[in-house]
Each structure stands twice: as C-alpha cells, then as structure tokens.
Amino acid sequence: MTSASEIYVTQPALPPLAEFIPYLEQIWESKVLTNGGPFHQQLEQALCDRLGVEHLALFTNGTIALVTALQALRISGEVITTPYSFVATAHSLLWNGIRPVFVDIDPDTLNLDPAQIEAAITPQTMAILPVHVYGHPCNVEAIQQIADIHNLKVIYDAAHAFGVEDQDGSITRHGDLSVLSFHATKVFNTFEGGAIVCPDAKTKLRIDRLKNFGFVDEVTVVAPGINGKMSEINAAFGLLQLNSLTDALARRAAIAQTYREQLRDVQGIRCHARGSQRVANDAYFPIMVEPNYPLTRDALYTQFKRHGIHCRRYFYPLISDFPMYRGLPSASHDHLPNAVRAASQVLCLPIYPTLQTDEQQRVIDLLRDASHAHA
Ligand SMILES: *Cc1c(COP(=O)(O)O)cnc(C)c1O
Numbered sequence: 001m002t003s004a005s006e007i008y009v010t011q012p013a014l015p016p017l018a019e020f021i022p023y024l025e026q027i028w029e030s031k032v033l034t035n036g037g038p039f040h041q042q043l044e045q046a047l048c049d050r051l052g053v054e055h056l057a058l059f060t061n062g063t064i065a066l067v068t069a070l071q072a073l074r075i076s077g078e079v080i081t082t083p084y085s086f087v088a089t090a091h092s093l094l095w096n097g098i099r100p101v102f103v104d105i106d107p108d109t110l111n112l113d114p115a116q117i118e119a120a121i122t123p124q125t126m127a128i129l130p131v132h133v134y135g136h137p138c139n140v141e142a143i144q145q146i147a148d149i150h151n152l153k154v155i156y157d158a159a160h161a162f163g164v165e166d167q168d169g170s171i172t173r174h175g176d177l178s179v180l181s182f183h184a185t186k187v188f189n190t191f192e193g194g195a196i197v198c199p200d201a202k203t204k205l206r207i208d209r210l211k212n213f214g215f216v217d218e219v220t221v222v223a224p225g226i227n228g229k230m231s232e233i234n235a236a237f238g239l240l241q242l243n244s245l246t247d248a249l250a251r252r253a254a255i256a257q258t259y260r261e262q263l264r265d266v267q268g269i270r271c272h273a274r275g276s277q278r279v280a281n282d283a284y285f286p287i288m289v290e291p292n293y294p295l296t297r298d299a300l301y302t303q304f305k306r307h308g309i310h311c312r313r314y315f316y317p318l319i320s321d322f323p324m325y326r327g328l329p330s331a332s333h334d335h336l337p338n339a340v341r342a343a344s345q346v347l348c349l350p351i352y353p354t355l356q357t358d359e360q361q362r363v364i365d366l367l368r369d370a371s372h373a374h375a
Pocket of ligand 1: 061062063064085086088089131157159160180181182183192193194
C-alpha cells in the first residue's frame with residue numbers, strides 16, 4: 001500500500017484561474033450571459049479554424065447535440081449503432097423515439113464493423129450512428145458506401161475525436177453530421193459543452209433554430225426545438241482552453257508513447273493498436289487484459305484501486321446490456337461477440353496532460369509487478 005496521491009483516469013486541463021478573470025469581467029460588463037453572445041460566436045469561429053471545417057454549432061453538451069442532430073435530419077424508425085460506446089450514444093435514439101439496432105464491432109479497431117451493417121438494414125432503417133471510439137477513425141469510406149447504396153444518413157458520434165485528422169483533415173467532416181463533446185473529461189472541454197459539425201450554412205441554420213426552441217424571430221417558431229445553447233461562461237472558457245490545446249495534445253502523445261514502450265513486453269497486456277488517423281489526440285489509453293495475464297481485468301482494476309489508481313472500464317457494461325436495451329433482439333450476446341470480449345478485457349489507463357512522470361511509472365510498475373507476481 002502506498003501513501004502517494006490518488007491517480008485518476010483523467011483530469012481536466014485547467015488554465016491558471018487568473019487568466020479566466022478578464023473573460024468574466026467582460027461578461028459582467030456586457031451583461032450578455034447566453035443566447036449566442038460574443039464569446040459563443042468567437043468560439044464557433046475559433047473551432048472552425050482549429051478543425052478546418054466551415055460550419056459548427058455549439059451546444060450545451062454532447063448528448064443534447066446528438067439528440068438535436070437526429071432531429072435536424074428528421075430521423076425516425078431504426079438506426080444502426082454500436083453497443084461499444086458511452087451510453088449517451090444510444091440514449092439519443094430513445095429520446096427521439098428511434099429503435100436502436102446494435103451491430104458488432106471490428107475486433108481490431110473496436111469501431112462499428114462495416115461488414116456487418118448491411119445484414120441489419122430493414123425497410124425502417126433511416127441512419128447509421130457510428131462512434132470514433134477512443135478517437136480512432138471509423139472506416140468512413142465503407143460506411144459511406146453502404147449509406148449511399150441504401151439511402152441512409154450517417155451521424156458520427158465524434159465525442160472522442162476532437163483534433164483527430166485523417167489524410168484530408170478533421171475526421172468530423174465525414175458523414176452528414178458529426179457530434180463533439182466538450183465535457184470536463186474530454187480532450188478539449190468547456191466544463192459541459194458540445195457541438196455539431198455541419199456541411200453547409202442551411203443545415204447550421206436549422207440546427208441553430210432547433211437549439212433555440214425553434215425560434216426564427218421574436219414571434220415565429222418553426223419547429224419543436226429544445227434549449228441546447230452554450231452559455232457565455234462555457235464559451236469563454238473554451239476560448240481560453242484552446243490556447244493550451246497544442247501543448248496538451250503533445251503531452252498526451254508523450255504519455256501514450258511511454259505506455260507503449262514500457263508495456264510492450266508485458267505478457268497478457270495488449271495496448272490497443274493505433275488507428276488509421278494521421279493526427280491522433282490520445283484521448284484514452286485502453287489496454288486489453290488477455291487470458292494469459294495472471295489477473296483478470298476486474299482483479300487488475302481492483303488491484304489498481306487498492307493502490308489509489310482509478311482506471312476505468314470503458315466500455316463496460318455494453319450499452320446493449322443496460323435494462324432499456326437488453327430486450328432488443330440485436331442486444332443478444334451471440335450477435336455481438338467482439339463487443340462482449342472487448343468489454344470484458346478493456347481497461348483505460350490514466351492519461352492527461354498533468355499526469356506526472358512518477359505517477360505514470362506507478363501505473364506501469366503495478367502492471368509489471370502484477371504480471372510477475374503469479375508468473
Ligand atoms: C462524452 C460522450 C458523449 C456525451 O457527451 P456529453 O457532453 O457528456 O453529453 C456521447 N458519446 C460519447 C461516445 C461520449 O464519450
């Protein structure tokens with residue numbers, strides 16, 4: 001047992017408080033607290049610049065952004081999605097009265113397996129909702145090809161994928177819409193927040209109305225919109241946070257590299273292979289605890305906890321195992337063997353910009369010691 005400090009799987013990057021004060025003073029002075037104020041506008045522009053996209057609508061959080069993205073494209077009926085994600089992915093479907101249809105993941109990428117999508121399409125299918133899990137890109141070409149053939153929309157849950165790029169730029173360009181989360185636990189955060197990346201001004205206009213109750217002007221409401229607006233405080237914090245993003249990503253990359261090097265020869269621990277991305281964001285560091293490791297994943301998880309190291313089992317349980325989903329025919333474990341295996345083996349290790357070298361070493365040492373203890 002160690003008396004060293006607790007280590008969490010992630011910690012939000014917080015710029016010095018003093019740097020935030022001028023933003024607050026500006027808000028107090030203008031008395032504009034929300035409703036698309038100056039910081040909201042500036043952050044939308046700054047994020048478009050950073051991501052290299054043309055149109056983006058800020059939201060109060062990623063979940064409301066997902067719910068609204070489905071509304072914006074008027075999706076109903078059935079939507080094909082992955083069981084291996086954070087529960088909000090599928091919840092956004094239920095909030096729209098849509099039936100989720102779970103399709104298994106690729107055992108290597110852990111993303112929705114395009115080869116299994118077509119068998120799940122029915123006359124009710126209107127869209128595909130894949131997730132770029134851990135910020136590793138989905139096979140966007142294969143998914144788009146299927147969508148084109150069957151006339152389906154594609155909405156990417158890109159909550160993990162801020163800053164991730166393929167050969168041609170941000171992976172949020174793909175599909176009909178991509179949804180980002182700026183929750184405190186994400187690579188870029190606004191305390192709570194999110195965004196929809198949209199392909200054209202017309203779509204952004206529709207989304208901007210939907211996130212503001214459906215208002216077009218003071219007296220005209222054109223849709224049953226929701227309140228999904230990001231406040232000025234959150235937007236201001238996002239602007240400040242953007243200043244340190246490049247450094248934060250570099251630090252994450254260095255931590256990931258150290259894990260890869262130091263865990264390479266640990267029997268039974270397999271680091272999740274790097275994805276197809278040209279620019280990664282190292283949002284997570286998942287390892288697979290395989291049968292030849294002396295401890296089970298859950299025993300290792302508990303062992304870490306005893307040493308004050310709080311890893312997370314992302315993603316366990318599978319979404320399809322939660323009570324509101326498990327009755328669906330597509331939720332059967334026989335139908336989702338790769339997702340079931342991943343959920344039983346995965347453990348996400350601590351990774352965040354302020355993780356100290358000696359703290360990371362504690363994590364590595366514990367993995368190595370446990371591997372020797374019973375060898
Ligand atoms: C974080 C997350 C969400 C939800 O975003 P919030 O901003 O927390 O509402 C949705 N999907 C995935 C995959 C996430 O990781």
